[in-house]
Amino acid sequence: MTVEWIAVDWGTTNLRAFAMGRDGIVAQSTSDDGMGRLDRDGFEPALLHLIDPWLTEGRVTEVIACGMVGSRQGWHEAPYRAVPCTPLDPATLVTAPTRDGRIRVRLVPGLKQVQPADVMRGEETQIAGVLALRQGFDGVVCLPGTHSKWAHLSAGEVVSFQTFLTGEMFALLSQASVLRHGLQGDGWDEAAFDAAVSDALSRPERIGARLFSIRAEGLIAGLAAASARARLSGLLIGMELAAARPYWLGQAVVIVGSEAISASYARALKGLGVEARVVKGGDAVLAGLLMTRAKVNA
Amino acid sequence: MTVEWIAVDWGTTNLRAFAMGRDGIVAQSTSDDGMGRLDRDGFEPALLHLIDPWLTEGRVTEVIACGMVGSRQGWHEAPYRAVPCTPLDPATLVTAPTRDGRIRVRLVPGLKQVQPADVMRGEETQIAGVLALRQGFDGVVCLPGTHSKWAHLSAGEVVSFQTFLTGEMFALLSQASVLRHGLQGDGWDEAAFDAAVSDALSRPERIGARLFSIRAEGLIAGLAAASARARLSGLLIGMELAAARPYWLGQAVVIVGSEAISASYARALKGLGVEARVVKGGDAVLAGLLMTRAKVNA
Structure with missing residues (x-):
């Protein structure tokens, strides 16, 4: 099994990680370490706790995460993009600060609407x-x-x-x-x-x-x-x-x-x-x- | 000071008692012993805790209480009266069971409306x-x-x-x-x-x-x-x-x-x-x- 990258869905109450191989999911893991119960320094350990078995020493595995993890109270803020716009723009992903050299974590920004005011992540x-x-x-x-x-x-x-x-x-x-x-x-x-x-x-x-x-x-x-x-x-x-x-x-x-x-x-x-x-x-x-x-x- | 009777407003979260003399209130006392935190046996002690100083040995003091104290989960159920009706009818007061011979406690029933269904206490x-x-x-x-x-x-x-x-x-x-x-x-x-x-x-x-x-x-x-x-x-x-x-x-x-x-x-x-x-x-x-x-x- 080769883990090419890791997909992460990280909301307020749950953290879901998927080890992705060439043809799709090769492993997955879930915890209740949602954004709501973590302070800023808690995100990297919470993620590593789930994905450590999928990482290889001496190689950087790419992690792409969406959800509240990118909010102001999350790991690192990925500023909202304003509608009208495409739902995703790879140029706007924000890299989260990490200590572990085996991962590079990028966060997907949410969307905002100025009038009437609204947001999604x-x-x-x-x-x-x-x-x-x-x-x-x-x-x-x-x-x-x-x-x-x-x-x-x-x-x-x-x-x-x-x-x-x-x-x-x-x-x-x-x-x-x-x-x-x-x-x-x-x-x-x-x-x-x-x-x-x-x-x-x-x-x-x-x-x-x-x-x-x-x-x-x-x-x-x-x-x-x-x-x-x-x-x-x-x-x-x-x-x-x-x-x-x-x-x-x-x-x-x-x-x-x-x-x-x-x-x-x-x-x-x-x-x-x-x-x-x-x-x-x-x-x-x-x-x-x-x-x-x-x-x-x- | 003569306490002629005691008026009690006993809701879900608060208990308020008023010692009534000939010309109105002579003393009052409040606690957070609302219905919500009492079981059936807890009502009489909670009331006595507030009104004991106002009672006289060898004399029965009348207590009239309204509110959730008269609900099914309260001290004793005072069944709802159905509207249309006067807001109060002295014949429908219900006497609560008591151990202390110094008090007689009567509960005011709430009102119900059959259609559309509604209740008040x-x-x-x-x-x-x-x-x-x-x-x-x-x-x-x-x-x-x-x-x-x-x-x-x-x-x-x-x-x-x-x-x-x-x-x-x-x-x-x-x-x-x-x-x-x-x-x-x-x-x-x-x-x-x-x-x-x-x-x-x-x-x-x-x-x-x-x-x-x-x-x-x-x-x-x-x-x-x-x-x-x-x-x-x-x-x-x-x-x-x-x-x-x-x-x-x-x-x-x-x-x-x-x-x-x-x-x-x-x-x-x-x-x-x-x-x-x-x-x-x-x-x-x-x-x-x-x-x-x-x-x-x-």
Whole structure:
């Protein structure tokens, strides 16, 4: 096995490294050493802890990393590039300071939008991956997650994008708010999800009241946990779709994310007459890092 | 000093007790022994810890308590009464089990609304207090807080009410979400508050996107913490007002709450042409407990 280079997806909560050979992944390793728990001096040791077995004495292995690792609070800042622009530009990679002579680490910059103000880090690589996997794609990429993004692509450039706090609100409300009491348990109620999406789309301003009704129906009407959780998800996704209407209406949409959340978005969009394609988040980020490496060496 | 009875406001996070004499409060005491940190056997000791100095051996002192103490997870359940109904009915008080012969503790039941499902505990006593302080009041009572309530009163009855998760969302978003990074500091930007209220009222569905823009503007445009915090508050209050429009439009509105949050709601309502009166939350709950005691002994 020859490790030619190492691809790294380094977000706030996770670090994922892929040893890349001539024909693709030859090994991979993951840890929870995300940016959120590291100080500046902690990044190199955290990376070496994962990739040390893949390194060779006397040879410099190239590492390309995307995500929050390149933020101001990360290993080293890779300043945002401003849209409209291509999702990746090899000339803008930033080299991180390292002590170990066996690695050279380059960080992918995120994108910013000046007006309305918005930022992304990591998703630009997934978008580059979508373009690599589906050459010539024009349309919209939806990246659901903690901070869901919608990006409009045209002629290979990110024209505009918008971020929603949907996933973080779901996590906070389901784990830390009064609603948590009624959400514990298994199962999923698709009818409750569909009704909540539809409800939020038609009356988005009622979200604050509809959220509390999940608790109240649990107390006085025995609302099941499976229905409560699906309703919470549907309300938040529906509200996002209400605001993202200019992005999906009449557009070709590709969803990039984990399986379960992508399926929920695809289902909600289908109810609105939009047939979205789904690309796995891991596939997109790896395709984007592969494309970055190819362009760096072109 | 003669303690005739004891009034207790017992919520999720706080316990407040008032020793009542012939002419009003003769002593008061507070602890953070809210319902949230007590198990069933912990309520009586927590109460005695505060009120022991006010009790007399060989005499039973009457205690009337409102709030979450009467919930299923509280000391003893005081089942909800269904609206439409008066905010208080002395015949429905529930006696809590006690070991100490010096006290008799009675719990005020909360209110429920079957459709749309909603519940309140403690606010019914504040509403009774508003009616005691402003006899014959017909209109709307707004009770901002962790779970803001809007209640429509007519002919001395609560006709309908609606709860919003506004305060809890503000707490979660400002303390636990990615937004917390840009909210630390002092000061308050009233113009940012006003603009955010107006923004949320006109485009309520955009809330999820506008929330993330607070973070993005902090990162790329140096948004000040005072503006960020005011904007977060304004967006959430504006969204509540958008949904509560049937409550405040063309109505006499009384706001019951703490000083700062009441002022924010009054300011937002004034921008909508509604001149609301403000009653301090503590005054309202005490007036409600006084009225309860008077009716119990009538």
